[in-house]
Amino acid sequence: xxxxxxxxxxxxxxxxxxxxxxxxxxxxxxxxxxxxxxxxxxxxxxxxxxxxxxxxxxxxxxxxxxxxxxxxxxxxxxxxxxxxxxxxxxxxxxxxxxxxxxxxxxxxxxxxxxxxxxxxxxxxxxxxxxxxxxxxxxxxxxxxxxxxxxxxxxxxxxxxxxxxxxxxxxxxxxxxxxxxxxxxxxxxxxxxxxxxxxxxxxxxxxxxxxxxxxxxxxxxxxxxxxxxxxxxxxxxxxxxxxxx
Amino acid sequence: xxxxxxxxxxxxxxxxxxxxxxxxxxxxxxxxxxxxxxxxxxxxxxxxxxxxxxxxxxxxxxxxxxxxxxxxxxxxxxxxxxxxxxxxxxxxxxxxxxxxxxxxxxxxxxxxxxxxxxxxxxxxxxxxxxxxxxxxxxxxxxxxxxxxxxxxxxxxxxxxxxxxxxxxxxxxxxxxxxxxxxxxxxxxxxxxxxxxxxxxxxxxxxxxxxxxxxxxxxxxxxxxxxxxxxxxxxxxxxxxxxxx
Numbered sequence: 001x002x003x004x005x006x007x008x009x010x011x012x013x014x015x016x017x018x019x020x021x022x023x024x025x026x027x028x029x030x031x032x033x034x035x036x037x038x039x040x041x042x043x044x045x046x047x048x049x050x051x052x053x054x055x056x057x058x059x060x061x062x063x064x065x066x067x068x069x070x071x072x073x074x075x076x077x078x079x080x081x082x083x084x085x086x087x088x089x090x091x092x093x094x095x096x097x098x099x100x101x102x103x104x105x106x107x108x109x110x111x112x113x114x115x116x117x118x119x120x121x122x123x124x125x126x127x128x129x130x131x132x133x134x135x136x137x138x139x140x141x142x143x144x145x146x147x148x149x150x151x152x153x154x155x156x157x158x159x160x161x162x163x164x165x166x167x168x169x170x171x172x173x174x175x176x177x178x179x180x181x182x183x184x185x186x187x188x189x190x191x192x193x194x195x196x197x198x199x200x201x202x203x204x205x206x207x208x209x210x211x212x213x214x215x216x217x218x219x220x221x222x223x224x225x226x227x228x229x230x231x232x233x234x235x236x237x238x239x240x241x242x243x244x
Numbered sequence: 245x246x247x248x249x250x251x252x253x254x255x256x257x258x259x260x261x262x263x264x265x266x267x268x269x270x271x272x273x274x275x276x277x278x279x280x281x282x283x284x285x286x287x288x289x290x291x292x293x294x295x296x297x298x299x300x301x302x303x304x305x306x307x308x309x310x311x312x313x314x315x316x317x318x319x320x321x322x323x324x325x326x327x328x329x330x331x332x333x334x335x336x337x338x339x340x341x342x343x344x345x346x347x348x349x350x351x352x353x354x355x356x357x358x359x360x361x362x363x364x365x366x367x368x369x370x371x372x373x374x375x376x377x378x379x380x381x382x383x384x385x386x387x388x389x390x391x392x393x394x395x396x397x398x399x400x401x402x403x404x405x406x407x408x409x410x411x412x413x414x415x416x417x418x419x420x421x422x423x424x425x426x427x428x429x430x431x432x433x434x435x436x437x438x439x440x441x442x443x444x445x446x447x448x449x450x451x452x453x454x455x456x457x458x459x460x461x462x463x464x465x466x467x468x469x470x471x472x473x474x475x476x477x478x479x480x481x482x483x484x485x486x487x488x
Binding site: 076077080085086087088118119121122125126 | 255302320329362366367
């Protein structure tokens with residue numbers, strides 16, 4: 001039974017995230033439907049991670065098994081007409097039978113886009129979080145360095161998560177400004193639920209002098225209550241997914 | 245009676261162009277409605293040019309008169325909540341009473357975005373024209389130079405236009421490639437109806453060896469039938485509008 005490894009991109013605006021849910025439009029549900037039509041058998045894809053409603057992906061990897069064979073390199077071309085405009089297959093290959101999109105993932109890069117302008121702009125609607133007040137990007141960049149390395153990120157995890165370890169390693173972290181667009185790019189071996197959005201929200205709130213501890217102290221508290229707000233979903237992009 | 249000069253940006257996807265039409269949603273109609281609500285009097289804006297259905301603007305200038313006064317610099321902030329997500333005011337100033345958004349315009353820059361990929365991508369949907377076959381961008385850049393300078397652009401004008409002169413000057417012309425995105429940027433003192441879209445369509449068709457004359461000869465024919473197709477509206481952006 002061939003296993004396929006499929007790379008997608010999607011605009012998350014119209015979806016309630018990746019994960020299949022009852023009575024909600026999800027990327028996984030939409031993809032499963034299209035794959036099942038293409039293969040004429042029930043197909044269920046396994047994704048590299050969950051994503052929240054409104055979160056986008058420039059690169060999202062999933063795997064699935066099919067009883068029928070299909071030339072993998074031709075799959076995106078055949079699948080895309082069965083998917084809505086907001087989702088597209090970018091590439092596909094046959095994977096080893098043991099390949100698992102989630103468990104084998106060794107790292108990810110997320111990008112958080114902030115449109116830093118007092119006025120909204122139609123091109124960034126739902127594609128970046130708008131922050132009206134002027135950000136001190138230099139200060140954000142300086143402060144963000146505290147996230148680098150291995151830390152217990154409990155303070156930067158949404159309450160209610162049920163996982164074994166809250167220790168994650170941030171490999172690299174970068175802040176870029178291009179006109180009114182400020183992008184925070186974070187590479188790590190894994191991310192807790194809402195981690196990047198809470199990191200972004202905390203950096204923004206500290207930027208505006210909100211009464212929050214310095215980042216190293218927030219990390220040390222291991223308590224969500226000490227970090228800043230969860231920044232809006234529409235600014236978050238899963239940008240790259242890595243495997244061995 | 246104060247005259248205002250207003251700068252907008254819009255995503256043209258959901259509009260039947262700028263110009264007011266009966267029974268069609270247009271940018272001008274939508275703007276007039278919002279301005280009339282804000283000023284509590286009937287307002288009618290005059291735009292720097294017509295745009296086709298689906299064409300976008302990064303910078304579109306218009307003017308309007310109002311009986312009431314209003315602090316111009318605060319107008320965008322007050323107007324934007326009355327406009328749909330796909331249109332936003334970027335800036336506003338009081339203009340001299342003789343200012344005319346269309347007649348006083350001394351130049352414009354248009355950009356034509358091509359997403360050059362066999363597979364569609366959700367981020368470029370309606371925001372670039374997708375060309376599946378690989379373009380030779382170097383060849384396009386070389387050929388495009390023939391548009392530079394003053395020419396009779398009759399061959400690059402949609403049939404049915406009713407204007408006095410078909411002579412226009414192209415000041416500069418540039419082709420940039422960034423990954424799969426190819427952008428043709430053209431600055432000129434004025435543009436005929438569909439001119440940039442026919443220029444783009446002709447460059448693309450010549451790129452694929454379609455039986456078309458070289459650009460200088462097409463220009464010399466002064467006949468629309470010798471140029472290539474009109475490239476899709478969704479790739480076109482009015483990028484800048486210039487005044488003395």
